[in-house]
Amino acid sequence: MSGETVITVVGNLVDDPELRFTPAGVAVAKFRVASTPRVYDKPTSEWKDGDALFLTCSVWRQAAENVAESLARGMRVIVQGRLKQRSYEDGQGVKRTVYELDVDEVGPTLARATAKVTKNPAGGGNRQQGTPQPGDPWAGAKPANGQQQPAAQGVATDEPPF
Numbered sequence: 001m002s003g004e005t006v007i008t009v010v011g012n013l014v015d016d017p018e019l020r021f022t023p024a025g026v027a028v029a030k031f032r033v034a035s036t037p038r039v040y041d042k043p044t045s046e047w048k049d050g051d052a053l054f055l056t057c058s059v060w061r062q063a064a065e066n067v068a069e070s071l072a073r074g075m076r077v078i079v080q081g082r083l084k085q086r087s088y089e090d091g092q093g094v095k096r097t098v099y100e101l102d103v104d105e106v107g108p109t110l111a112r113a114t115a116k117v118t119k120n121p122a123g124g125g126n127r128q129q130g131t132p133q134p135g136d137p138w139a140g141a142k143p144a145n146g147q148q149q150p151a152a153q154g155v156a157t158d159e160p161p162f
Helices: 061-070
Strands: 005-013 018-021 027-035 038-041 046-049 053-060 076-089 095-108 113-115 156-158
Touching: 005 053, 005 095, 018 061, 027 061, 053 061, 053 076, 061 095, 095 113
Parallel strands: 053 095
Antiparallel strands: 005 027, 005 076, 018 027, 027 053, 038 046, 076 095, 113 156
16 A cells, blocks of 8 residues: 555564464464664774664464464564554553554575475465475476475574574
8 A cells, every 4th residue: 555654674583473363263473573783883893782673563364374383482584564653542541652563574584594485375274295286386396406305394493693
């Protein structure tokens, strides 16, 4: 939609994604991302952490189930979505404003990690390993060396920060 603020955030998951379902059965996953800039301090000649941005994110439907299955606390992720501002009054009558991200795209960063991707069939859910779907462009794909790779498990791995 026009006029929406679309942003991309790179950061670490603060918690494991929390998967819930609406009364109508629609999946929604919530998670928080912490993005901390690194700044160079000339007087000390050191890199230091800047102020962290903590952003609550919501992702819907099949992507929510994929996020809950694939991502975990501490993983470095790239999140793109629409920034939303919401105001409310807390229990003490104080007006509060929060910023949240309605996620369009999310995935692990590959700068310091590897990921194996499993494509969901068009109908959603997880397909049985080794059962290609008709018309699936990934089915039977071979790497450049010509050897068939085993089916991916859909698990993202992350190395500890260094």
